[in-house]
Amino acid sequence: MLPKASVFTSPPAQLMGLLAERLPSSLTILRRLQFALRDESSPQHARIIVGSDRGALGPGPTEPRSYTVAYADFSAGPDAQTVLYSTLEDGQAVGDGGRSEHEQQLACVVDELVRLRSEHGRGWRPPPRLLLGSLHADVRAILERTGRLQGRSSGIYDKWLFKVRDLPPAEERLPDGMYWGRATFADCRTVVARTDIPRTADFLVKLPNLVIKLQDHTPIAWGFLGVDGGLMSLHCEESYRRKGLARNLAIKLLRESTGYFTDDGGEGWTSADVSKDNSASQAVCRSLNGQTAWVVSW
Ligand SMILES: CC(C)(COP(=O)(O)OP(=O)(O)OC[C@H]1O[C@@H](n2cnc3c(N)ncnc32)[C@H](O)[C@@H]1OP(=O)(O)O)[C@@H](O)C(=O)NCCC(=O)NCCS
Structure with a gap:
């Protein structure tokens, strides 16, 4: 026994x-x-x-x-x-x-x-x-x-793995009229409104994050690292898509914030759980040099 x-x-x-x-x-x-x-x-x-x-x-x-x-x-x-x-x-x-x-x-x-x-x-x-x-x-x-x-019927997700040291280089410079920022509580409320995954602004605001904002402080793209260190809630507002913003943001966030979890952040493992049906997110993960490793559910 x-x-x-x-x-x-x-x-x-x-x-x-x-x-x-x-x-x-x-x-x-x-x-x-x-x-x-x-x-x-x-x-x-x-x-x-x-x-x-x-x-x-x-x-x-x-x-x-x-x-x-x-x-x-x-x-x-x-x-x-x-x-x-x-x-x-x-x-x-x-x-x-x-x-x-x-x-x-x-x-x-x-x-x-x-x-x-x-x-x-x-x-x-x-x-x-x-x-x-x-x-x-x-x-x-x-x-x-x-x-x-x-x-639950919340679907099946691929676990994508990334090595921070193998991420492609990120473009520090953003298009004119945009700047890098962090999520305020008000930004987190916008994030919650854009997804049907049950999350609260109180929870999100405590997590490592990165946001691309317009000069008037409107957030147009964002990503967070979850409590399991994985990339989550990656999003780009519709009229700004296919310009490389989400990819660039994800690389910068993973590089800068994986160290929050571990001292080996410079080269360490990180991940993202991506729905098998979400072809745009799957494409973003491929463009980050990620590999699918196993299947998970929530
Ligand atoms: C997924 C999402 C964040 C991508 O944002 P984006 O800024 O348009 O993505 P990028 O322009 O940085 O594209 C990065 C790569 O993905 C590819 N890609 C992006 N959208 C794609 C699509 N709809 N179909 C196929 N490929 C796509 C791009 O071609 C690019 O590939 P490349 O680097 O090889 O050229 C955006 O579509 C979105 O917000 N979707 C809704 C929210 C969502 O599903 N989030 C994911 C939750 S895990």
């Missing part, structure tokens, strides 16, 4: 080391935990849950060979996504034994998530259900089979 999952209130250093060894498959959870470490307003209801084949995280003989990690923020809110990573996602042949070991770990971690959710709900209102963000297709398939996951 597998040991019970361990629960932490902040990311243990050993776990960060283990996840760094698994890059790029561990990218989403690693960046999420790096954001949690940097976020001064880190929510008091956030927990890191780890299930492993060894029941401990330390180096040496106790270092796990296979493990599953979840980061969950039990505060209510549309942006409070849970992130789940299993070493199963590495793509290395795990065999039948390895697969069932991972399935048991997933079961332990999900049990713990459910227990913590109700525990945090005592005297306080927990989210009605936990939303899993950027969930790997293989893990999703296992959880769906066990009946523990209810699929």
Whole structure:
């Protein structure tokens, strides 16, 4: 029988080391935990849950060979996504034994998530259900089979990976009448209005971002780095499209802000989850020298 999952209130250093060894498959959870470490307003209801084949995280003989990690923020809110990573996602042949070991770990971690959710709900209102963000297709398939996951119709996304050092050069100079800026709260309200993805201006304004504005301060193109370090909400207003603005903005943002998450920002991994149906965004990612790596859903 597998040991019970361990629960932490902040990311243990050993776990960060283990996840760094698994890059790029561990990218989403690693960046999420790096954001949690940097976020001064880190929510008091956030927990890191780890299930492993060894029941401990330390180096040496106790270092796990296979493990599953979840980061969950039990505060209510549309942006409070849970992130789940299993070493199963590495793509290395795990065999039948390895697969069932991972399935048991997933079961332990999900049990713990459910227990913590109700525990945090005592005297306080927990989210009605936990939303899993950027969930790997293989893990999703296992959880769906066990009946523990209810699929949403929000679509299937390609996980695009980029290396900051391999991004093409960015054009610093903008066309006349435009300037580089950061998103104000009012800009974030415009961003929210342009998408049907449930996000709030309060959430967006805390994220690393870059905006191209007109001289009268109207934002015309923008992008953000999400709490998982990925490029998100990339947008260019319709009348300014196909002029290279989104591409240029994405390159500059990824170069300048990936370092917020990691000291290796100069060459580090970064990502974007792009809907399979969004040919314009897929084209932008290709033009950034990105590669599709695996499939996720939200
Ligand atoms: C996706 C979007 C941000 C692209 O903005 P843009 O400023 O027009 O893009 P760029 O001009 O910088 O184009 C970058 C590359 O993508 C290609 N591209 C852009 N739009 C394209 C389209 N509709 N079809 C095919 N290729 C397209 C360009 O040709 C260019 O390729 P190249 O560098 O090889 O020449 C814009 O269409 C948009 O805001 N769409 C709605 C919001 C959205 O879907 N956002 C993505 C959420 S993840």
